[in-house]
Amino acid sequence: MQNLWRAQKTTEAGANLFIELNYFVNHLILIKIIRKMSMISLTGTYDTPNGSRYLQQLCKHFAHKVEAQCTENSGFAALGFGDTTFVATDSALVITIALKGGEDPMDAQRMIDAHLVRFAFREEFETMSWSIDAHAAHH
Incomplete structure (x- = not known):
C-alpha cells in the first residue's frame, strides 16, 4: 500500500490515473456484490398517451418466443x-x-428500448426513463 501511495503522490496526472483506476475497480467490485446479494429491478417509464397500444404490441411480439400475456392495461412476459x-x-x-x-x-434496457423504437416510431421514441432498484435477496 505504501508503494501505491508513493506512486499516487509522484505526479498529479499519475495521481488522477490512480484515483480513476481505483474508482473503476471499486465500481466493478460493488456491481459484483450487488448482483450476488441483491435482487435488481429496473423500471422504465415512457410518457405517452399510447401506452396501451405499445404494451399490447410488446406482449404479442414476445409471446412468439416466451410465455407472455396481456390485457389492455397490464401484461407479463418471462423474458x-x-x-x-x-x-x-x-x-x-x-x-x-x-x-x-x-x-x-443495460442489456435489458437496450432490448426493451430497441423494440419500442420500432413500435413507437411515430412518436420518435428514443429511450425510456430508466431507474434501478437493488434490494436484499431473500435466501
Whole structure:
C-alpha cells in the first residue's frame, strides 16, 4: 500500500490515473456484490398517451418466443433476463423487470428500448426513463 501511495503522490496526472483506476475497480467490485446479494429491478417509464397500444404490441411480439400475456392495461412476459411486467395508464407505459442473477441491466434496457423504437416510431421514441432498484435477496 505504501508503494501505491508513493506512486499516487509522484505526479498529479499519475495521481488522477490512480484515483480513476481505483474508482473503476471499486465500481466493478460493488456491481459484483450487488448482483450476488441483491435482487435488481429496473423500471422504465415512457410518457405517452399510447401506452396501451405499445404494451399490447410488446406482449404479442414476445409471446412468439416466451410465455407472455396481456390485457389492455397490464401484461407479463418471462423474458430471458427476467420476469417483466407492463402497465399502461392514460399517460404512460411503465415496464418493470426483475432481473435474474448476473444479468446486465443495460442489456435489458437496450432490448426493451430497441423494440419500442420500432413500435413507437411515430412518436420518435428514443429511450425510456430508466431507474434501478437493488434490494436484499431473500435466501
